[in-house]
Amino acid sequence: MAPADTPSGDVFVGRSGELDELDAALASARAGHGRTVLVLGDAGVGKTRLGQRACVLARDFLVLSGASLPLSSLSIPLLPLRTAVGVLPPEQRPVLLRAAGAEAAEAFDSWLGERCADGPVALVVDDLQWSDPATLDVLMWVTAGLTTRRLALIVTVRRGEAGPGHPLHRWLADVRRLPGFVELPLGPLDLEDTRAQLTAVLGEVPHDTLVREVYGRTGGNSYLNRLLVQGLSPTQTTLGAGLPEDLSSAVLRAWHHLAAPARELSRVLAGAGRAPPSGARRPRDAPLPAGVACLQRGVRSRARPDPVDRSVAGGHPGQDARGGGPRGPRRRAVARDVELPRLRLRRRPGHGAALGRAPARGTRCGHDGDGDAGDAPHPVRVAATPRGPCPRRPGPAGP
Numbered sequence: 001m002a003p004a005d006t007p008s009g010d011v012f013v014g015r016s017g018e019l020d021e022l023d024a025a026l027a028s029a030r031a032g033h034g035r036t037v038l039v040l041g042d043a044g045v046g047k048t049r050l051g052q053r054a055c056v057l058a059r060d061f062l063v064l065s066g067a068s069l070p071l072s073s074l075s076i077p078l079l080p081l082r083t084a085v086g087v088l089p090p091e092q093r094p095v096l097l098r099a100a101g102a103e104a105a106e107a108f109d110s111w112l113g114e115r116c117a118d119g120p121v122a123l124v125v126d127d128l129q130w131s132d133p134a135t136l137d138v139l140m141w142v143t144a145g146l147t148t149r150r151l152a153l154i155v156t157v158r159r160g161e162a163g164p165g166h167p168l169h170r171w172l173a174d175v176r177r178l179p180g181f182v183e184l185p186l187g188p189l190d191l192e193d194t195r196a197q198l199t200a201v202l203g204e205v206p207h208d209t210l211v212r213e214v215y216g217r218t219g220g221n222s223y224l225n226r227l228l229v230q231g232l233s234p235t236q237t238t239l240g241a242g243l244p245e246d247l248s249s250a251v252l253r254a255w256h257h258l259a260a261p262a263r264e265l266s267r268v269l270a271g272a273g274r275a276p277p278s279g280a281r282r283p284r285d286a287p288l289p290a291g292v293a294c295l296q297r298g299v300r301s302r303a304r305p306d307p308v309d310r311s312v313a314g315g316h317p318g319q320d321a322r323g324g325g326p327r328g329p330r331r332r333a334v335a336r337d338v339e340l341p342r343l344r345l346r347r348r349p350g351h352g353a354a355l356g357r358a359p360a361r362g363t364r365c366g367h368d369g370d371g372d373a374g375d376a377p378h379p380v381r382v383a384a385t386p387r388g389p390c391p392r393r394p395g396p397a398g399p
Contacts, residue, residue: 011200014193034146041186044223047156061122068130120150188220206234
């Protein structure tokens with residue numbers, strides 16, 4: 001299961017503009033004009049923590065909070081709604097949540113209307129991108145009629161998690177047209193907010209050099225900030241070598257969901273991203289690995305998804321992995337230091353030699369073009385290198 005955006009014990013920092021928007025939505029709901037607030041952002045940016053903060057602001061509301069889960073083989077209808085009403089005594093819960101369909105939607109909407117008649121209600125649904133279609137339908141039903149209720153519906157969505165054809169895309173397109181809808185994009189923390197967060201995590205104000213190094217690595221991603229400084233002293237001036245195991249797992253979570261060819265290509269590029277030592281050549285009759293052959297044929301282009309960007313940036317085909325935040329260069333600055341032994345990847349004979357000659361064909365790849373290669377495994381740094389035509393190296397041409 002993916003980790004929460006930020007731990008519940010973290011001190012809340014920054015987000016003054018977003019809190020003002022949430023406070024305005026709650027005030028409108030309190031006055032009988034319901035609002036739907038969509039908090040949209042990258043993984044780890046702090047969506048869950050902002051939703052928790054909204055619950056704190058809604059002191060005079062009946063707060064119902066639930067979350068969807070990234071289940072692999074199970075499909076539990078209305079899971080976040082079941083969780084949300086689970087805090088109530090059994091006799092006060094809606095009775096038809098065991099079934100999905102029109103009856104469940106109508107029963108939940110009717111029950112929610114009764115609660116709103118008694119007082120303002122805040123319904124918070126976290127990680128909507130993992131919700132089942134029945135949950136999306138019930139929330140659409142509720143959203144369509146909330147403008148005359150004392151109801152604030154706050155949902156969080158992880159950007160880039162829902163792949164092509166996912167029901168969430170249609171749900172978002174439809175709900176954005178409804179009255180009372182507010183979209184709240186959530187970006188990373190700035191440098192000073194990062195400093196405040198690290199101060200809360202470490203117990204005292206950290207050294208300025210450490211703060212700037214952390215910010216340079218994570219770009220202000222609050223979850224990565226916390227993982228990166230685990231166990232450090234605030235007097236330290238540098239992060240040192242290596243990464244915490246939890247951080248490596250978080251950054252490489254999406255890698256494990258890639259198709260087998262994309263994982264194989266990332267192994268090749270991560271393990272042998274530079275030219276081989278002098279004299280190490282692939283036999284002319286040895287077949288190229290599938291990923292390298294693809295590069296040599298020059299079939300990669302801007303129109304094709306980049307599986308390596310997906311593997312280290314946590315994205316999906318077609319999304320821009322070059323922007324800021326954890327999907328862009330900042331998160332790749334963390335990902336490039338994840339060592340191959342942590343993934344138990346194998347360097348296969350001929351991979352380095354084959355990839356080393358690929359730039360000579362004029363293709364595009366993640367080659368940075370400087371330095372000499374050694375036999376030791378390299379850190380994963382392919383996706384952190386700039387895109388563009390690869391420099392040509394002197395040497396014998398490939399077959």
